[in-house]
Amino acid sequence: MKILVPVKRVVDHNVKVRVKSDHSQVDLANTKMALNPFCEIAIEEAVRLKEKGIASEIVVVTIGPDAAQEQLRTALAMGADRGLLIACDSPLEPLTLAKVLAKVVEQEQPQLILMGKQSIDGDNNQTGQMLAALCGYPQATFAAALAIEGGEALVTREVDGGLQRLALSLPAVVTTDLRLNQPRYTSLPNLMKAKRKPLNVTPFSDYGIEPRTHVSLLKVETPPARQAGVQVANVDELIDKLKHQAKVI
Amino acid sequence: MHTLLLAEHDNATLNAVTLNAISAAQAIGGELTVLVAGENCRAVAEQAAAVTGVTRVLLADNAAYRHPLAENIAALLDTQRSGYSHLMAVANANGKDIMPRVAALADVAQISDIIAVESPTVFKRPIYAGSVIATVESHDDPVVLTVRASSFPAAAAEGGTAPIEPLEQAITGGGARFVGEDRVVSPRPQLATARVVVSGGRALGSRENFALIEQLADKLHGAVGASRAAVDAGMVPNDLQVGQTGKVVAPELYIAVGISGAIQHLAGMSNSKVIVAINNDEEAPIFQIADYRLVGDLFEVVPQLIERL
Numbered sequence: 001m002k003i004l005v006p007v008k009r010v011v012d013h014n015v016k017v018r019v020k021s022d023h024s025q026v027d028l029a030n031t032k033m034a035l036n037p038f039c040e041i042a043i044e045e046a047v048r049l050k051e052k053g054i055a056s057e058i059v060v061v062t063i064g065p066d067a068a069q070e071q072l073r074t075a076l077a078m079g080a081d082r083g084l085l086i087a088c089d090s091p092l093e094p095l096t097l098a099k100v101l102a103k104v105v106e107q108e109q110p111q112l113i114l115m116g117k118q119s120i121d122g123d124n125n126q127t128g129q130m131l132a133a134l135c136g137y138p139q140a141t142f143a144a145a146l147a148i149e150g151g152e153a154l155v156t157r158e159v160d161g162g163l164q165r166l167a168l169s170l171p172a173v174v175t176t177d178l179r180l181n182q183p184r185y186t187s188l189p190n191l192m193k194a195k196r197k198p199l200n201v202t203p204f205s206d207y208g209i210e211p212r213t214h215v216s217l218l219k220v221e222t223p224p225a226r227q228a229g230v231q232v233a234n235v236d237e238l239i240d241k242l243k244h245q246a247k248v249i
Numbered sequence: 250m251h252t253l254l255l256a257e258h259d260n261a262t263l264n265a266v267t268l269n270a271i272s273a274a275q276a277i278g279g280e281l282t283v284l285v286a287g288e289n290c291r292a293v294a295e296q297a298a299a300v301t302g303v304t305r306v307l308l309a310d311n312a313a314y315r316h317p318l319a320e321n322i323a324a325l326l327d328t329q330r331s332g333y334s335h336l337m338a339v340a341n342a343n344g345k346d347i348m349p350r351v352a353a354l355a356d357v358a359q360i361s362d363i364i365a366v367e368s369p370t371v372f373k374r375p376i377y378a379g380s381v382i383a384t385v386e387s388h389d390d391p392v393v394l395t396v397r398a399s400s401f402p403a404a405a406a407e408g409g410t411a412p413i414e415p416l417e418q419a420i421t422g423g424g425a426r427f428v429g430e431d432r433v434v435s436p437r438p439q440l441a442t443a444r445v446v447v448s449g450g451r452a453l454g455s456r457e458n459f460a461l462i463e464q465l466a467d468k469l470h471g472a473v474g475a476s477r478a479a480v481d482a483g484m485v486p487n488d489l490q491v492g493q494t495g496k497v498v499a500p501e502l503y504i505a506v507g508i509s510g511a512i513q514h515l516a517g518m519s520n521s522k523v524i525v526a527i528n529n530d531e532e533a534p535i536f537q538i539a540d541y542r543l544v545g546d547l548f549e550v551v552p553q554l555i556e557r558l
Contacts, residue, residue: 016512017377026381094349095358123376123493124361129319129349138320138424141346144487154428159342160441160496161488164316165428172424178477178494179487214358218371219384226519229540235553238525238543246523246540248445248502249469249558 001148001170003046004110005060006101006131007039007075009068010121019220026220035071038116040078041176044183045146046114047079054148055112057081061104063097065089069199076194077186083197088204094122096211098130103207105135110171112153117142117175132173140166142177250279250369251304253329255322255338255347256297260287260315263296265442266339268406269398271302276366276401277335280304283411284329286322288315294413301408309416316430317343320423323350328418330355333391334369340395341441348395357389362497364400378493379516398441399499399520433486438472440489445471445502446521448491451478452507452528452547459484461551462506468558474498474518476508492517507547510535527551 011017012034020027035043049055060080062068065087072083086100105113113132118125125141132139140155144163147154153168158177168174186194232238242249252274257264267283274281283297286309294308307329313321326347330336336351338344340362352359364382365373371386372394440446447469449462459479466473474491475484491498493516503521508514510526510533518524519538526539529546536542543550 011377013378013513017380019381026377093358095353095356098353118494120493121377123378124359125345126349126352126359126361129346130353130359132319133323133350133353139346139350140425141319142342157342158487159430162430162432162486164430166318167426167428169424179481214387214389215360216386216388217383218386220376220381221384223375223379223382223519226524226538226540229524229536229538229542231542231544234545235543235550235557238541239554239557241541242502242523242525246502248523 001055001111002057002059002108003049003055003112003114004105004108005042005046005058005075005080006113006115007043007060007062007071008036008119009033009062009064009071010036010119013037013120019222023219023221025217033067035074036116036119038118038176040183041178041180042114042116043075043078043080044181045176048181049148050079059084059108059110061086061101063088063092063100063204072199073191073194074186076197076199077190078184081197083199085199085201086204086207087201092211093214094124094126095130095214096209097127098134099209100204100207101131102134103209112170113173115173115175117177128173128175137172138168139173140168141175143174144177144179146174146180250277250334251332252277252279252281252335252337253333254281254283255326255344256283256285256293257339257341257343258285258287258290258293260290261292263293265403265439266341266398267297268300268403269401270337270339270396271300271404272401273363273366273396274335274337275302275404277369279334282307284309284326286314286317286325288312296406298411298413299407299409301405303409303411306411306413307416308413311419313419313421316427317347318423318425318427319346319350320425321420322347323354324420324423325418326351327354330391335392335394337394337396340397344395348393352393355391355393357391357393358387359393359395360385360387361395362397363394364397375516378512379519380512397497399497433488437466438470440472440474440496440498443472443498443500445469446474446498446500447471447504447506448474448476448508449479449484449506450476450508451482453479453484456484464555465504465551468555476514505535506551508535509533510538
């Protein structure tokens with residue numbers, strides 16, 4: 001079974017981003033970039049399926065700047081077999097990303113598409129669902145457990161109020177939640193080996209998709225800062241403040 | 250303008266978060282139709298019809314919709330979308346699962362997790378784990394949205410008399426099959442809509458110690474929350490997680506016990522009205538946003554709180 005894993009290069013999750021002084025955009029100059037954490041989980045899951053003998057090939061794809069090759073190499077070092085960079089310097093909206101990925105699905109014919117539930121920059125949580133809709137495939141979002149049995153993907157999903165179990169006919173799209181697995185670290189020998197794995201770069205224009213602007217960004221701002229709080233000495237003072245000052249209990 | 254809102258429910262009761270989404274729809278203006286899709290869910294439609302501000306209720310009562318599978322519900326919304334300027338759902342597990350699929354079928358974008366309505370086409374939403382607020386303008390028709398319930402007040406559950414119209418079509422065959430579920434049964438208020446939330450973190454140390462958080466929550470008639478560290482350590486089930494990847498809450502009172510305050514946790518609670526932090530580390534980032542800081546050992550402080558409340 002072939003697995004396609006779409007991944008994204010994003011700001012490292014430990015970085016506190018700043019907005020530009022003209023409020024036009026977030027300032028990403030000289031910021032540490034990394035593989036989106038949910039994408040790492042998707043790669044890890046694909047590699048585990050390969051280690052179990054279920055997956056035969058893992059293709060990892062990203063749409064982004066040339067620098068995103070770095071993240072593809074990380075994925076290859078984790079155990080993916082082949083990388084595909086669709087080179088595009090401007091950021092694209094989730095619907096456009098999904099349309100390009102649908103073309104990749106058409107070319108590669110994977111049985112399973114495994115991807116993160118959201119990227120930690122845009123926090124959209126859309127691309128997997130949109131890709132499933134465009135391909136006409138079933139989807140299981142927020143996966144906490146995944147098994148392939150009898151030609152179906154059995155997925156345990158994290159939902160409000162508990163867990164839900166679904167069976168999807170293949171091909172299908174599964175998006176990963178945090179608890180699906182603990183991604184492995186890349187070792188130096190594997191990083192060296194990853195340099196020799198195939199990585200194709202294709203210009204975005206080859207996919208024949210004209211990006212439309214569905215949503216314009218008018219402004220970015222830092223949320224209003226909270227007023228500085230007070231330190232209380234003990235429990236009695238805390239209860240007194242909550243009762244008489246904040247009036248919340 | 251006419252908004253079609255997907256109701257959140259369990260086939261018996263309209264979930265309170267739908268009332269918050271109804272307020273968001275009213276901020277957009279125009280008429281509001283609520284779609285109730287489920288099985289044996291007429292009671293839910295009746296509750297929706299009674300909410301102030303609802304113009305009409307569509308009731309799709311069919312076994313196909315017993316469990317809200319994204320394939321079937323999105324396809325149902327797609328058949329109904331003509332004539333609506335806005336398609337909307339709550340940004341919870343179901344809304345996030347279904348609405349991007351609806352948007353892609355309509356060849357439009359989806360705007361996730363709006364926290365404010367500036368105009369019928371301009372919205373505010375958090376990005377980068379809530380550390381940045383973006384103002385965005387949609388150029389689509391229809392505009393597809395999910396709403397952060399905690400950012401909007403609840404609409405009055407009574408006073409409305411909207412007509413209920415049945416929808417007959419049953420959409421199946423999307424390739425997904427419901428197998429089962431494990432619901433966490435709790436007598437406490439729902440985390441997403443509770444007036445008081447008490448959350449525990451890694452410092453609790455064990456499942457047994459986490460009972461302290463539950464006792465404090467019960468004293469305050471509040472809901473229990475947790476940081477990712479507490480969930481990963483197996484102290485509580487993951488549906489109690491508050492944060493960027495868990496639930497976003499904005500209660501009147503949020504008490505964070507033994508939680509350091511990583512940015513991903515703050516994304517889920519920093520809009521609470523009053524924040525209390527109890528931590529033995531004076532340098533913990535949670536203290537920077539807390540209204541009341543109590544530096545001390547939670548195993549001494551929390552039992553005292555429980556006793557004196």
